[in-house]
Amino acid sequence: MSKGTVGGGGTTMLRRINVASVLDAVRRSAPAPLRVAELVERTGLARPTVAQAVDELLDAGWLQQHGPDSADRSLGRPAIRVSLRGRAAPVLGLDVGPHRVTVGVSDLAGRKLSLVRRSGPGWTAQELLGVISEVINEALAEAEVPAEDIAAAVAASPGIVDEHTGRVQLVPSVPGWSAIDLIKHVRGLLDCPVMLDNDANLAALAIAAARGGTGTLLAVQWGERLGAGIVIDGRLHRGTGAAGEIGFIATGPDDVINPDDSRGPLERAVGSEAIAALGRQAALDNPQSRLAELGGEQLDTADVFAAAAERDPVAQAVVQQVARAFARALAPSVLVLDPTAVVIGGGVARAGAVLLDAISDQLRLLTLNHPKLELSALAEDAVVTGAMRMALDEVWQRKLPTPAMTSTT
Amino acid sequence: MSKGTVGGGGTTMLRRINVASVLDAVRRSAPAPLRVAELVERTGLARPTVAQAVDELLDAGWLQQHGPDSADRSLGRPAIRVSLRGRAAPVLGLDVGPHRVTVGVSDLAGRKLSLVRRSGPGWTAQELLGVISEVINEALAEAEVPAEDIAAAVAASPGIVDEHTGRVQLVPSVPGWSAIDLIKHVRGLLDCPVMLDNDANLAALAIAAARGGTGTLLAVQWGERLGAGIVIDGRLHRGTGAAGEIGFIATGPDDVINPDDSRGPLERAVGSEAIAALGRQAALDNPQSRLAELGGEQLDTADVFAAAAERDPVAQAVVQQVARAFARALAPSVLVLDPTAVVIGGGVARAGAVLLDAISDQLRLLTLNHPKLELSALAEDAVVTGAMRMALDEVWQRKLPTPAMTSTT
DNA sequence: GTATTTACGAACGCTCGCTATCTATACTGT
């Protein structure tokens, strides 16, 4: 690493490349086992080479051998089939929120082995560390994976994360959280590469992986807070470290960012608390509306969308107002990024089509290429899923020296 | 190519990788010749391997041999030094505007061999094709490069460009231009891969190359029209094809994009014509101001900035207004992209520090991480330079099988 | 029970890169 060497080397390098090529081919066909003949075709290598590589990978534990498929009714000697041995390098994803800690353990092939959630009423930073340890151990136990087997771990934290130092810069919800070195804590438990990233970024990664393929994705996490992650051709865009902070977009013509305020203007305008507040005000102004009826004193964000879905004009006006503010704030970024799709996740995404259509209508007036506008299908597990995804990417990037670009899938 | 093969192969593949590795090492140290010993160190390969590769590359014409440097006062037998033979694969860049056609021919090493400009008073689409042919031939003659030697060509056109079909979608300035297949025309002249891209994109590529290194760059072209290109770690971000169209960002609270209007709201608000119009109005309202004095009847955009530079409060107010509108329009994208730098080029960039400082002040209020704000150093040649740059990238990508990622420069 | 089909396994030959050695060249010190 200290040397500026590039790619080439001796024949052992060539062997490593070819082994990686075989492993990559197996990985691409995810859970489906492959016959050696298929590997020969996909890699373009000769059969002995593939066979040797497969042997090596079997010995190293990366592949597992299957018996001949009974369903495979073909002539001739039945082929040995191999597939990824997921337990070879399981990974761990960690989602830390102010009120909830979620830990997932995943297969090398991307299968979830376990997923453990723990909710609580606002922990302190110190308590949180303890909870994290407990939940991690629980998830490991459930997955039946010893801690030392974990090959990589990724933690998600709200706030702006410095990718390299692993420090969190800006977290309002948990007092004292930014002083904690989460990476160090997790590394103490796991002894493997541990990375930390923004929760919106990781959710975006999960959504991009679920959608598959290439293109640009803008994944908005919309709850009390408002953030977004950008994934371009499968890679996360971080900028200098704070990319996607749409919560701080100014809305009014004279808005500015208040450095002492942990929330941004757009969060204050259309965050779920703001939506509830708008709803309450509208209910007060229109006491006989369906909205007031539904919500009562404790009117909630969900009530606003429910009433709007029932075609209550008062609630619809609130939704319109929110959608308009959101769309106008997001439109410049849509013009600049020109994403293939904009996916909305987080608590507000539960609003469903009512909100989505309103945003879509507004966005259509303000953009050139209109991206697909969708709701996230992953719901609240998006962040953990993304964390596991990133950990997997890390493992593969370490194991595969070849970037291995294929034109066709 | 028809097979979905990946990377590996026999030993000849290994040889190709190593040769490419050597070639890449030479390329990285751009115009400076390298000794074989240095290549050994940089590639990490053994000396005989490098020597063989160098021989092969010399035979193929990719490298040229230098005599021992007389300035090199070192002990021992003087080293043979090799450098890129630029003439091996010269490339051509083409910038087509409504009033000007520019063609540049560049070395494989990035040295400009020739640069020919031709200005005219608004050609028709047909006339433009003729002019393009002439200017290309002139540039080839000046560079002393036969047309068939050109290894790749990139053309820049205003408007939104479909990367694959090579069609231009939206060009207001040249009537009938979108119907012309520019790629086909150029390919008829050159017989090599020809690509077409947006002018703002190519300017961004040139600026990014000049700045060097990694990071995210937002390069704004600000003249009568307003566009931007995004370069992330050296790669152009295209989105679905229309990324960077900042001219269409809505400014007023009720602005929408008019599909029949070839200009966008922000262009209409702060394009150079708008700036001149604002200046004229201000001069009318304040007849004894320095601005009115400077500009007179034919008040120009440049006059506004000149008067502002002389601390005329009337002109400064105009600049403030423009800067404010621009910054507020750009701020959301800066938050989302979080670029390392924002570079402003195009005609308005000649305004200099007056405008830049005003924008910087505004942007500071509206963003979290404040990117470096700079003026483009490349002036009007940015687009051709970027076109040549992209053509070079294409050639290298074709010639180098190894992506060859180096951590250190 | 035999023929056919498919896949695995082993031996041979080829190419390539690395290590080690030798030769060539120019500067330096006596």
Place this chain on the structure above:
DNA sequence: ACAGTATAGATAGCGAGCGTTCGTAAATAC
């Protein structure tokens, strides 16, 4: 002026890996 030395280039031998070819094993079809 001549020998010494330091640096760079050229050459042989070795090892490793891949690809081709042949032989063998196991299942199905007739």
